[in-house]
Amino acid sequence: MSEKKFLMGNEALGRAALAAGAKALYGYPITPTSEVLHFWSKEAGSEKGKKDGLIFLQAEDEIGASFMMIGAVLAGVRSFTATGGPGHVLMQDAFSMAEAMRLPVVAYINQRGGPSTSTVIYSQSEVNLACFGGNGNGYRIVYSPATLQEMYDYGIKVFDTSWKYRFPTFLLGDGYLAKMMGEVDVYDPAERGIKVEPTEAYMLEKSRTRPLESIVPSPELHIRKGKDGTSYDCFRNCLNMEEETLAVNMEIKSAWDKVAPEIMEHEVFGDTSAEILIVAHGIVSASAKSAIAELAQQGIKTRLFRPITLRPFPEDALRRASQGAKKILVPESALGQLSRFVRDSLYGHASVPVIEYGRPSIGITPGEIERLVKENL
């Protein structure tokens, strides 16, 4: 069922969710992501959609939508939402609950201008929000796609990652990737050996394959036996004693630390002997690749380190990549959000100067990156 289509990024996301076996989208309109809702509402209302039991509801606001998604997840249904900007801000209430209780919520987030309403166009300024939003310690998985094809590839992957590891999992796109149109291969994941991670309800599931005790932090879970021996699963997030909340956080961290190495993804590109290292993510990394190729033709050697997961951030890989680098350039359409990860990773490991090129809420063309490199030779 592999087929090359000329698609908008948002449509690629919608098709990815379908291909991944998602069933329910609860959302609220917001530029630049609304087309995901348009696509899904059409699919859900079609003959095939109704037969397949697809669910779509435009909620009263993003808070409603994100908690509805939690409800569907509790029912064991693969569910997602899609938002950006101020909507992304509002959803942190629900995302915090999911983070605390290890609920596999999935969100497609397309970054736009910020802070506040700003422009509806583009930015990379929601990295902090996606990685560390809410009142927790940032235990969410965040993928940063760089191309239209990756919107589809990671649009599928977020579901399997989320249900396998039971952390909130986000695809952090942006307004350009969302709105641009180009070629996407909308393959059937089964044809590529991609495993669909089974779901299991948290509530009203009487025969489990995966015990809840291995997922939900123990102070938040209580399994009770009724008079006839039936199990009843009770979940809470309000705790009474400090020791309980300490335990919750440490259990989450412990589960995360165990699996983070297998979740991390990164990519390197360019001449390995180059002394100028560019660190960029998302569409800016695609722009950087273009610049690197152009510079190589002019005899100027540069290379790229691209984190694909922002959380967990591939720190060790960056440390290795920074060996032999005389300068690290960090272009991002934000101020200090990617570069913070870079400095955190390298502290105590390398004292390479890190040059920030922050252009908040505005695109960075390959030409700009070329000029940035030339200024730093």
Add this chain to the structure above:
Amino acid sequence: MSKNSTINANDLKLAFPSCVRLESKPHLFCPGCGHPEVLKALGFAIDELGIQKDVAFGIDIGCSLLAWDYFNLDTIETHHGRTIPTMVGFKRANPKAVTIAYVGDGGAYAIGGGHLMNAAVRDEKIMIIVVNNATYGMTGGQEAPTTLPGMIMDTAPYGADQYYMKGPDMIRQVNPTAFVARGITSRQLALRDLMKEALEFHIAGKGMVFLEVLSPCTLNWKTMDRPDKTFAFLEGELSQAFPVKKY
């Protein structure tokens, strides 16, 4: 009870629903609180209909969260004001489940107001129980959407203003076919009947169920040592402002 008396199993059966978790006794609610009465009535109705295994019980943050220990039912405590959308999302994904959102007047009418009204307009097929005690109990007694004029509250130290919300009236305005009613904790048997009728409506898939129950908060009404004053207010001024009836 003296430590020498034996408790007859039948006595317990009459006193508590079978779906209640007896290990949670004595309950954590304040003496004279109305929540245990509401939960008991709900529990008896669940017993009678034989649906203990099918219930997804959602609770809010506030005194309703103390209901977490009460039942042997699959239970989810959500964020404040978000119980209704959570159970809406749950029910749409699992239409067969008996889906209950158990919230207070703050969670229903203030922070959760937008979710409630939209769910009502859409006739979402969930059962909502609002325990109305005219205060924010758990946080220490602040003014609530149903606080009556003149009541002294921590955030209305000179007396609450004249504005308050009449939930069932609002729901009926936007939804002509939902099951809408108000009960009162001081009439336990009537409350059990109401719960049973509400659950039957819900199980038959006829539409939204909205049940408000007037309930005392002896702590923040400052009547913990005066049950006579508790009931006078509950069945007097509160019932006059919030009529106990079917809508």
Add this chain to the structure above:
Amino acid sequence: MLSIAKTMAYAAWLQGKKSVYVPYFSTEKRGGVSIAYAQFGDEEIAFPKFEKADLWVVMSQRAIDRIYDQLQPGTKVIVNSTLVHDISRLAAWNPHEIDAGNIAKLQLKKPRTFNMVLMGAMVALTPGLDKVSFSKALDKTFKEKYEKEPALQALNEKAFKIGYDLI
């Protein structure tokens, strides 16, 4: 205007080119300046926006000020002279003035075909896009519309040819 760029990009893709299109707009669907970026070529296109244009189609007076910085020596310029009257700033680029709106209304009796007039001119000015395959690609794009309104196909073809021949 957005749909001209989108259709161009899609048709170029159908012809086997690498192609990318992105719209650019502000919150109000009406009132802001509407810009679209399309790129096509034989190589992979990394970034949807660019700094200097090879071809620019001017649809409104306000666009001139907005886009002026993206001109470079050799940029080909098409102006929809139905709506744009003062092009003194663009003199150095020898813009092709095409009265697309009136051509569509008066010659073709269908105002909506002004898009096709402009597209014809654009294809004439774009190396690597050949008229015949492009036409076929357009037919594919509008297949559903043509099934509902068969007369539209002939009109569109005529409009396309008029624009193409004007260059």
